Amino acid sequence: MEITVKPLIYGYVRIEDGSSEDDIQQAEQRMKHLARAEGFSYERTFYEYVSGDHSTFEELIAEIQRVEARAVIVPSYEHLSAHPILFQIMVERLSQEASACLWTVEGDAPIGADDATLGGI
Template identity: 35%
Template sequence: MKPLAYGYMCVTVESDDEQLLRSERLLVQYAEAEGYRLGMIFYDYAPGQLRTFAALMRALQCSEAYHVLTPSRGHLARHPVLQRALIRILEDNADAELIEVGEPE
């Protein structure tokens, strides 16, 4: 059985529907190409409030998922220090790895 991975994307008012669809497709294509089973994609509509990140953490801790796919670290947080802190939380509290699949062109 393929290992389970979750997706994580930040959705802002600047995000247009086509860009979001391309980002989703990239997550799906990456998961298929690399042998993952993509579960739920978590959408963060309020960057910086961490509710969606907390929901992701709960899902990771209650499942056999150890990978989080995202277009880039910028989807976790805008500031590099917060990005590193959240990645550390993924690693330390859920034994999970963040995988950046790239932004759509």
């Protein structure tokens, strides 16, 4: 029997004021569904609770470096950052520091890690 190892993907969700538990759970379920459909093994979700604080993003970078994961998924790009310059910096960090690409459940093509499909996997 052949065992197939699926590439790991991690979720990242920025929790905004007024987000309901139901909204958060639905966002995570959509990320997990897309990850499975694209052939990933969904490992876990990192939640950023404090606006302007990126400590959870730092933990995400450290974790994907540690396990050599090559993909991160978000409900939308705004979950990384709504500010275009900060967004670009964060995508570059994922790509350059962790060789990871960024996926979104909104159907956008993955970006980062040289914009290769599946992040070069």
